[in-house]
């Protein structure tokens with residue numbers, strides 16, 4: 060076993076985004092690319108000598124090869140121990156939990172989340188810190204700086220390490236502990252939720268389908284839902300994780316989880332449907348005939364979390380990303396708890412969770428979570444819904460209707476324009492930036508602007524500021540539109556337009572969302588000139 064120091068070139072321009080670094084798989088597979096990035100992470104966090112790290116990924120194409128490189132580099136860089144999920148597999152929330160439970164110096168998660176997997180698709184790598192959450196901006200800045208100055212990396216030359224069997228082995232002076240990916244996570248879920256009550260719900264004839272989308276949550280969902288909670292065999296579908304996710308797009312929303320949606324809207328719908336994404340941090344919740352938007356889900360969970368043992372004392376507060384609808388704020392205000400509006404990306408929730416100021420967090424992009432880990436957590440959200448349903452014994456649809464009657468309904472939709480030329484997208488945002496300076500009070504179509512600004516976040520815990528987090532324009536009638544460019548796309552720019560309309564009249568709460576949002580959709584186009592600037596007559600994805 061030989062320790063090598065390999066001279067290399069910096070990989071300038073590789074700035075980790077809100078979810079680590081995501082690139083085409085072939086980029087990561089290119090000569091020295093992965094190695095350089097891993098060394099930049101190690102250097103950026105101040106070295107890993109003597110450190111314990113967690114390593115695992117969503118099992119996508121190249122996951123297995125990348126883990127071999129990471130282990131050999133961790134050993135060459137002097138790490139004391141690496142905890143690895145068997146076969147290199149760990150869902151993102153399970154990795155977050157292992158980092159916290161074992162009080163490690165952090166971990167490396169191999170995933171491009173909901174992006175397709177395969178040699179011609181996407182791969183990703185991110186570093187999570189000792190709190191189990193995505194690295195804070197000052198850390199990713201240091202990693203980025205290291206990518207630009209790096210001249211060498213360290214790696215051990217050796218045979219492949221066997222990661223398919225549970226147990227501990229050594230690689231030079233470093234220990235490698237292979238753990239079952241599910242065990243610790245399932246135990247945590249049993250602590251948080253009333254498994255007895257959920258089991259009784261299933262015993263009473265309650266039916267469910269969970270679509271694992273051929274991604275990482277298959278084994279987790281099978282163990283927890285079918286083995287421990289007594290859901291019928293076959294409740295979990297697409298349960299075997301595949302390197303290319305069965306050629307699918309493992310993003311749990313009505314578009315990509317269409318089979319599940321069709322089932323839930325059809326005559327043979329079970330009581331409850333749910334899905335999770337590539338790495339297990341996103342969730343989709345759908346009742347019989349009733350899709351629950353992620354923004355509404357966060358609001359419903361905030362209002363009802365006390366029905367689950369972990370949250371029975373109530374919540375410290377609830378945090379949502381800025382583009383997420385204000386539905387959760389309305390609940391928080393009614394309950395007299397704090398609510399926070401943070402920039403997009405889970406890392407901004409970390410400080411609030413660490414400081415005990417928020418207990419639940421959520422994003423409109425199907426991410427929901429709590430202070431049990433420092434990532435959003437797909438199965439956790441499903442289990443909290445099940446726990447609530449087990450206590451209430453009413454349908455998802457009835458829960459929504461009652462919720463809206465109490466708090467109002469925030470109609471919500473996101474329109475995405477994908478692979479737009481970067482110049483056109485930046486031009487559109489620049490023009491909005493200039494325009495918003497004197498928008499307040501102006502009328503746009505049938506709406507009147509109440510407030511317009513570019514969101515800048517002052518972190519109430521550490522006092523740091525994050526500017527340029529999206530343009531928000533709210534109207535006097537309770538409507539709002541937000542414009543921002545995606546930070547996770549791998550091709551050109553993706554323009555996201557987030558649309559919202561508060562409705563307080565119970566007679567108007569069952570409209571088609573696109574119809575209810577029509578005036579604000581029109582105002583968004585008028586304000587930003589979307590069609591003119593991007594050449595797109597309609598969004599690529601409406602969710």
Ligand code: G1P
Pocket residue numbers: 077078172380403404405422423424426544545546547548555
């Ligand atoms: C997207 C979502 C965002 C989420 C991120 C990582 O980022 O919009 O809410 O945190 O993926 O899952 P975006 O592409 O919008 O930058």
Ligand code: ZN
Pocket residue numbers: 151171172173336337338339340341
């Ligand atoms: Zn994900």
